[in-house]
Amino acid sequence: MDKYENRYHTSEVSSDIKANLSFVAKHIQSCIKEHAEIIVLNEMWNAPYDNEQILLSYKTHDKCYQLLQEESRKHQIIIIGGTIARKENNKIYNTCHIFENGKHICQYDKMHLFEVNIEGHKLYSESEVFTPGNSIKTFDTKYGRFGILVCYDIRFPEETRLLAMKQAKVIFCPAAFNESAGKAHWQPLLQTRAMENQVFIVGANPQHYVYKQFKSYGHSLICDPFGKVLIDANQNDYIVYDIDLAMIDKIRKRMPFWKIRRKDIYDLVEKEPKQ
Numbered sequence: 031m032d033k034y035e036n037r038y039h040t041s042e043v044s045s046d047i048k049a050n051l052s053f054v055a056k057h058i059q060s061c062i063k064e065h066a067e068i069i070v071l072n073e074m075w076n077a078p079y080d081n082e083q084i085l086l087s088y089k090t091h092d093k094c095y096q097l098l099q100e101e102s103r104k105h106q107i108i109i110i111g112g113t114i115a116r117k118e119n120n121k122i123y124n125t126c127h128i129f130e131n132g133k134h135i136c137q138y139d140k141m142h143l144f145e146v147n148i149e150g151h152k153l154y155s156e157s158e159v160f161t162p163g164n165s166i167k168t169f170d171t172k173y174g175r176f177g178i179l180v181c182y183d184i185r186f187p188e189e190t191r192l193l194a195m196k197q198a199k200v201i202f203c204p205a206a207f208n209e210s211a212g213k214a215h216w217q218p219l220l221q222t223r224a225m226e227n228q229v230f231i232v233g234a235n236p237q238h239y240v241y242k243q244f245k246s247y248g249h250s251l252i253c254d255p256f257g258k259v260l261i262d263a264n265q266n267d268y269i270v271y272d273i274d275l276a277m278i279d280k281i282r283k284r285m286p287f288w289k290i291r292r293k294d295i296y297d298l299v300e301k302e303p304k305q
Contacts (some may be wrong), residue, residue: 043078043239043246047090050076051097057268058101058109064270068173069101071112072234072250073124073181073206078241081159088115088122095127103132108171112204112234113140113180121161126178126204130171139163140180141189156182164303168196174275177229181205184219184233187226192300194227199278203233212247217259225257228282230273237265255281 043050054075061069073079076094077087094114102109108130116125116139124140141163143156166189168177177198183189184203193201201223207216216235224231231253236246250263252271255278263269282288 043075043236043241045078045083045241047076047087047093051093055097055101058105061268061270062105062107066107066270068108068110070110070202070232070234071098071204072236073113073204074115075112075236076114078239079206079208079244079246080242081156083241084115084159085122088117090114091116098127099129099132099134102129106131108173110178110202110204110234115160122159123163124156124160124180125163126180128169128178135171136167136169136178138167138178138180139165140183141166142182142186144182166192166196166300168193168198174199177201179203181207184223185215187223188298190223190227191298194229195298198229199275200230200232200273201227203231205233205235207235207247209238209245209247212249216247216249217251217262220251220253221257221259224253224255226287228255228278228285228287230254230275230278237263237267 054071058069074084076090077083091114098109098111109128111127111129113124113126116123126138127134128136139162140160143160143162145153145155145157147153168175175197177193177196177200179189179201180203184205190201203220212235216233220231220233233251235248235250237248239246248263248265250269252260252273254260261269261271
């Protein structure tokens with residue numbers, strides 16, 4: 031089955047929510063003109079990736095949610111809504127909302143929160159503002175079953191493997207990789223997760239912008255089940271690409287990783303989170 035995978039990503043995320051909403055709506059229109067059927071936004075597209083801005087941005091959650099839902103309904107498309115900050119029970123989550131034809135079909139809260147401690151620099155931790163999610167999520171669409179990760183999740187192979195074990199054929203990863211980490215790790219991480227699980231990986235990362243100490247990397251990518259980069263957005267506002275899902279079965283038949291796994295010796299089990 032073929033489908034268009036359009037990955038939309040911001041050219042410059044602003045602290046002005048109206049500007050961000052307008053930018054998203056404009057580029058969704060551009061993607062629709064190119065017959066996109068699935069649109070993917072990047073992580074925290076509605077605010078600069080800065081903890082102070084994130085703490086303010088949850089107040090715009092409903093406006094962002096309504097825009098994505100309405101665009102999905104109006105154009106009868108699937109929207110992987112990047113992430114926006116969501117507040118529930120006095121906790122803030124880094125949440126991806128997913129819509130199909132205007133129906134809300136999945137909500138995923140980022141599980142692994144980024145933290146870095148470089149000698150001589152201040153520790154940065156997303157846990158200062160976000161609470162981690164506790165659920166691995168797949169979702170069923172008219173094209174089949176897909177999975178969702180957010181940014182730092184891609185560094186933890188267990189989550190991607192569990193999504194593949196749940197029969198996800200395409201795994202989307204809205205992200206906000208910075209320039210230094212992006213240059214070193216973004217492409218090899220996506221290629222490796224695609225290759226070792228024999229799935230498509232779609233990574234949406236914001237085009238280069240600078241806000242205080244944060245510099246985004248750009249280079250949204252689509253990797254095929256063999257680990258090949260099908261398309262690299264570089265610093266373009268968006269890209270549109272046609273995916274052939276039949277490639278998954280062809281590659282798995284050629285290299286039967288899943289049959290050869292030694293489940294008699296090892297296995298991976300999803301646990302219920304502690305309350």
